[in-house]
Amino acid sequence: MTTAQESDHHESRYRIGVDIGGTFTDGTLVDSTTGRVTTSKVLSTPSNPASGFISAVKKLLSSASVDPSHIEHVVHATTVATNAIIEGKTARTAFVTTQGFRDMLEIARQIRPSLYDLQFEKPAPLVPRQLCFEVEERVNAKGEVVTPLDDHSLNQVVNQLASSDIEAVAICLLHSYRNPDHERRIGEAISEKLPNVIVSISSDVVPEFREYLRASTTVINSSVAPIVSxxxxxxxxxxxxxxxxxxxxxxxxxxxxxxxxxxxxxxxxMVESGPAAGAVAAAALGSNLGQPNVISFDMGGTTAKASLIREGQPNITKDYSVGGAAQSGTGAFGGASGYPIRTPVVDLVEIGAGGGSIAWVDSGGALRVGPHSAGADPGPVCYGLGGTKPTITDANLVLGRLD
Structure with missing residues (x-):
């Protein structure tokens, strides 16, 4: 390598992207000057996702012989928040709302994802009823104070929260999107008494009308914040x-x-940051190839995702839910079977089918595949890491499609 080439090499700047899936953690390093791309793939580490992340980064830096000081930024897509919700491993969270609306999360909506399914059970609220509290106050739809915030009522709630061993609090009052003053005062009182507790107020997270959707979004924000942080x-x-x-x-x-x-x-x-990244990448690739209208298909070891790209842009929706059964139709991931979230999301359909999907026989003797996956630990049988259940990857190996 000449002296000029060495100088150019040392002056290059790089970007790193890392995506953690249920089975693999993928890394990409891009030279911002030349556009040269280096990739890495390692097994995900479900017990400690950060370990898989840093393994992918180290592999990238080593294979490309890049000085870490030349990295411009690191972009990360992850499903850690989604997994926490689906697996029921969210932080212990409390909910504070207007007097008379304590059961807002329990009542939820009267929308049934499967109208004639008599066995349908809606998911349990992320906040149990004993951790839902009311404060005496009321603001009308114009933002006018009908009932002032009662300090005695607020102090009682704060003291109850202090004795409830919680990690986070979600605050959602009626019509706070028009007048957030009461929510802010409640949040300040809680933070003053419980400085180590994460507090989310709906007027900051999603200042929109429809209190249940706003409350659900704020509760999810609070309940995954300690984990994501x-x-x-x-x-x-x-x-x-x-x-x-x-x-x-x-x-x-x-x-x-x-x-x-x-x-x-x-x-x-960032609840659906992982699936969104694939759709955005497909849109960029399609545009570069002169094909602005494409269908993106992103299949990993655990799930497969599809999204429609029109005029070089994926569709963005705010009507979706997480933690329920996957459905196609209006909104990402189907409508009402999980916990609704009112934040912008790339509209796509996701199913539980991937390279690690487990094959099984149902009660009627029919062969089924998925949605359960062998994941990265122990992984498919052919990995030799202790897996005992046959997967798509094992079938492809036996059929000679894999080396």
Whole structure:
């Protein structure tokens, strides 16, 4: 390599993208000067996703011989928030609302995803009833104060929260999108008494009408915030330990990015960041090839996602839910079977079928595949890591389609 070439090499700047899936963690390193792309793939580490993340980054830096100080930024797409909701591993969260509306989360909506299914059961509220509290106050639809916020009522609730061993609080009052003053005062009182508790107020998270949708979105934001915050903090520390000190950005459900600090404070905007990244990449590739109207198909080890790209742009919706049965139709991931979220998201359909999907025989003797997956631990039988259930990958190996 000549001296000029060496100089160009050292002056190059790089970008890193890392996506953690249920089976694999994929990394991509792009030379911002030449456009050269380097990729890496490692097994995901479900017990500690940050370990798989940093393994992918180290593999990228090593294979491309890149100095960590030349990294411009690191972009991360993850399903850690989604997994926490689906697996019921959210933080212990309390809910504070207007007097008379304590059962808002329990009542939810009267929309049935399967109208004639007599066995349908809606998911349990993310906040149990004993952790739902009321404060005496009322604001009307014009933002006018009908009943002032009662300080005695507020102090009672704050004291109850202090003795409830909670990690987060979600506050959603009626019509706070028009007048957030009461919500802010409640949030300040709670933060003053419980400085280590994460507080989310609906007028900040999603200032829109329809109190249940606003409440559900705010509760999800609060309940996953401690988990996402700890997760991103762990990744940031591991990057620093590898001398990667550039900014960490997180993919949003809408296909954009925001700083890791913002993602820790408002994680509800990244609930579907993983699937969104694939659709945005397909849109960019289609446009570069002169094909602005394409269908993106993203199949991993656990799930498969499809999205319609029109005029070079994926469709964005705000009508979706997480944690329920996958359905096609209006809104991403189907409508009413899970917890509704009112944040922008790339509209796509997702099913539980991938390379690690487990084959099984149902009670009627029919062969079925998925939605359960062998994941990364233990993985398909052919990995030799202790897996015992046959998967799509095992079938392809036996059929000679894989080496």
């Amino acid at each position: 700890a997760y991103l903090s762990s990744i940031s520390q591991k990057l620093v330990s590898e001398n990667v000190t550039s900014e960490l950005l997180v993919m949003q459900s809408s296909g954009g990015v925001y700083p890791a600090q913002s993602a820790s404070e408002n994680p509800v905007f």
